[in-house]
Amino acid sequence: MSRALEDGDPAVVAAALGDIARAKGMTQVARDAGLGRESLYKALSPAGNPEFATILKVVAALGLQLHATPAPTRLPAVQR
Secondary structure, eight states, X not given: OHHHHHHOOHHHHHHHHHHHHHHXXXXXXXXXXXXXXXHHHHHTSTTOOOOHHHHHHHHHHTTOOOOOOXXXXXXXXXXX
16 A cells, blocks of 8 residues: 555555455445445546545545655756
């Protein structure tokens, strides 16, 4: 999951959550998140575009936490 977050692509994050949810049992994850199973499958599918609130519910239902840390500082490009 950490690698998916580092990637920065929302589709990759949703796919990673979907993989974890399927491994733990989508029905139970949906119940714990307060979401319908079908809507959760749809939200975490490759074509899905879940709201951030849905992502937070799924993260909590999976017993995970999101953490924010400062990104590494990039050196300015050298001008020629």
